[in-house]
Amino acid sequence: MLTAARLGAATLSAALLTGLAAGPALADTPAPTTAAAPDGLYGKSDPTYDGVWRQSLALTALTAAKVTPADSAVGWLTGQQCEDGGWPSYRAPGAACDAKTEDSNATAVAIQALVALGGHQDAVDKGVAWLKANQNADGSWAYNPGSPGDANSTGLAVNALFAAKTDPAGVAKAGKSAFDGLALFQLGCAAPADQRGAFAYQPDPAGGPLTPNALASGQAALAAVGGHLPVAGSVHSDAAPKALDCASDTAAPVSHADSGEAVGAYLTAQLAAGGNHLSLTTPGAEPKPDYTATAWAALALTQSGHSQQAAGTVDWLAKEGAAWTKDGSDAGATATLLLVSQAAHRDTAALTGRLTALGPAPKATGAAASATAAPEKKKDGGIGQYWLIGVGLLVGVGGGLLLSLQRKRNPHA
Template sequence: MRTPARTGAALLTATLLTGLATGPALADATASPSAAPVAPPAALYGKGDPTYDGVWRQSLALTALTTAGVAPADAAVDWLTGQQCADGGWPSFRADTATACTAAAEDSNATAVAVQALVALGGHQDTVDKGVAWLKANQNADGSWAYNPGNPGDADSTGLAVSALRAAKTDPTAVARSGRTGLQALAALQAGCDTAADQRGGLAYQATAGTAPTANPLATAQAALALAGGELPVPAGSPDGAAPKACDASATPAENAAGYLDRTLSANGEHLMLAMPGATPAPDFAATSWAALSLVRAGHPVQAKAAVDWLAANAGSWAKGAKGTDAAATATLVLAARATGADPHAFGGTDLVKQLTEAGPAPKTPAAAPAAAGPGKKSGGSSSMWTIGVGLLIGLGGGLLISLNRKRAK
């Protein structure tokens, strides 16, 4: 994904990319932004440098293709399982799998989407169980998860981890640290209904001591899926879902988050905007895609479809990428299209499934028949990598964020 508009008290380096939208919440803080680009392995989807998003984009691609009826090549799946560390976690990318992982560089976002991809594929229970064990072992004392272990938790990473637990048939309400669960950590990051109208129900990227949460679009879009009881892939919803209600202190965190997403999408012409300090205002394709997934899971498919219609008209260049197909972006769009009943084979004039398939090793089976048309558009409303924060500094009051694009697509 993130994704990935990750916010909070974060420091961005001068090399932080803008306008992207599918990577994880934060970039691996151990990698050097000045290092020479890494050539992607043949089994990896996408031709860009995989240093910051290799596992992320492979996991989203495998999930999306499986959802679209494509059986990925064994080599693609083996590459993902081979990236797992001995303790069960995944880093963003391992160039040399013969070298032991550095625990501090393991990545909760990569681990969460890898677990969900392997559950979707089936037949990898031992690997999934190890990933779940890693998530349990690296939960923070407040119930949250950080991008890299040992840092303050954030909404994106926590939401992805909760969704991974649920996908693996592990009850997230039973996974706690110091009596705090991930869902409780997310609720603590949510702006109340007594705040400014454009903040109500949104989630902050990270907590800031002494101040009320400030809603971040991408953080909310990814975390809302977990609050709504969802995981990847999100199945299509019914076309007659009611619109989210106004923010209500007695409502569930999931419903209030859905309301924030719906209002914010509508206010911006059915898309979300990048929310990073210093970033030029621009549409956030990843956040918009994740918002659609979360709205469907929360029971609001009509509102989600309005955002997906906007993506179909505007996100083609994001998915195509400047240097060839952006696998994470394309996969995220496939997942959003499928969730809303749109046809990923004819999405804004592009066959996303074909585009994604051709970005990696030849699959074992071709794509299934196109999906049926989905729910109608909401009335009255509606880059390439996430700003995968290259060389983000994790510290000084907060983890680095990548407004990436997450994800994360995450």
């Protein structure tokens, strides 16, 4: 669960907690001031808490859709990176970097976006170095460096490492790897049967048992199954995710080898029980659909090959897309929904158009790229025409020689 400090840290928490924004975990930041969306940024809402997040998701999704984003959009994201390699959620134009405002969530999704775009290896390497430098001694990551780790942030960091082709097993602090950090938050055989495989946001400060959290389970699951954004969805399995085998040691943590299938089995059961979606439950309030957690669950199941178990959830997200994306005006939600649809190999033309319209005009789209290639085809066609003319001349000359020889042999012909 989100801590009380984070819940009270920002007014954006209400949007995130209702599942209407595809944003990261909240940081311990001061009260917000309204900032206008700068040129090059996707979406028009205040970017204070999700500027880098939504820009990264948008660039990742559009690149996967064969859209070449505008230089201003890419430049905005790279311009947010600090000299030490980290990204803040948002840095106002002309503002200096403050290490205290850099966060692992923004850094992780920015790395994935730049890997998808290609051509930004230096920025990616610096971002990975920042993640390594700010890993906790237990192998986990916190939203802001120096705080206790959480499942969401650790999962996103692992996603970024996979995207950058860096083995998380080799990224360690004090002998604890990134996989060890992720395992801290997963419920194992000691938990009730219907909770096994889930992820908690953070351990209970009082030392109580881990409590399943929908968003933590969804976001950590993609890391547990070895995935990153964008999800290719190229692996398929007819079998359902395998639940934990608890016949032996019930106190041992979930091994990395079993982690992905275990959380997949948990998510599959939760989605089925919830009508193909996960819910957000807060004390004193009615449960509400958690669009963001549901989307990440669908991405994780698809990544692990269980697209059949994710199909109903993808359908539900598409049906609820207008409410979640605010009719396509929420850049982060629209980009996340597009990533889900791409992974599931659904028709993405409309979503791609809506997301494209939320930012600067792209340099090229899939259709434009085909049109750009037309002159090359024309050039090839010209070569083909000259070849045909040459062949025709040779045939004509050969025919004339044959006719001449025939007349010599038969002068009456």
